[in-house]
Amino acid sequence: MNVTLDGQDLADRAAAELEDASAQEIIRWASETFGDRLCMTSSMADALMIDLASKVVPGIDVIFLDTGYHFAETIGTRDAVEAVYPINLINAEPQRSVAEQDRDLGPRLYGRNPNICCYLRKVEPLQRALEPYEAWLTGVRRDEAVTRRGTKVVQWDRRRKMVKVNPIARWTKEDVDTYIEEKSVLVNPLQYDGYPSIGCAPCTRQVAEGEDPRSGRWAGMSKTECGIHL
Numbered sequence: 001m002n003v004t005l006d007g008q009d010l011a012d013r014a015a016a017e018l019e020d021a022s023a024q025e026i027i028r029w030a031s032e033t034f035g036d037r038l039c040m041t042s043s044m045a046d047a048l049m050i051d052l053a054s055k056v057v058p059g060i061d062v063i064f065l066d067t068g069y070h071f072a073e074t075i076g077t078r079d080a081v082e083a084v085y086p087i088n089l090i091n092a093e094p095q096r097s098v099a100e101q102d103r104d105l106g107p108r109l110y111g112r113n114p115n116i117c118c119y120l121r122k123v124e125p126l127q128r129a130l131e132p133y134e135a136w137l138t139g140v141r142r143d144e145a146v147t148r149r150g151t152k153v154v155q156w157d158r159r160r161k162m163v164k165v166n167p168i169a170r171w172t173k174e175d176v177d178t179y180i181e182e183k184s185v186l187v188n189p190l191q192y193d194g195y196p197s198i199g200c201a202p203c204t205r206q207v208a209e210g211e212d213p214r215s216g217r218w219a220g221m222s223k224t225e226c227g228i229h230l
Helices: 007-018 023-037 048-056 072-084 098-105 114-130 173-183 189-193
Strands: 038-041 060-065 087-092 135-137 154-157 162-165
Touching: 007 023, 007 154, 007 162, 023 038, 023 048, 023 135, 023 162, 038 048, 048 060, 048 087, 048 173, 060 114, 072 087, 072 189, 087 114, 098 114
Parallel strands: 038 060, 038 135, 060 087, 135 162
Antiparallel strands: 154 162
């Protein structure tokens, strides 16, 4: 199925029809619509979306952006998730290693120009990794940030010319916590150490109780998104 020609119409129709559907129903629709041209992404902050998706689509391709700057706990969570869940894990890596980037563009690019660093280590590798697919599942939720409040359960990704499916867009943090507890979902241990939103180690700090959960990302900068979901 070539969704490029009518992808916008398909996404708009599905968004309206599936707005009140369960996450599992939304994932099932995506699987039935796109077959093996469907994948998902995971930051390995937890395995909630992997738990949901792998129950509906065992063996689903899961893309992890291996930026070279991850916390050891995030890499450990990735390895544990691969061992526990019926998925096909794909490590998407930047074209330059950290050492090569330091050599070519100077050290600590993440501090001097985080937008370029995120583009080179996240946005561009994801673009390459998504090329074989027509749709992807994400764990984006409306309550995560002001920039995500308009997220639809299904939407057309104009930049990548593919359908983006957000099965838990309507979920709250309470919904997430409840599911994780009831289903014994694997969670990155940093979540229990003051890191409710986990990115690359140099650009993520602990968050105090009562602070915005994403305030620990690019703290002290105007940047709030890496560019993947905008």
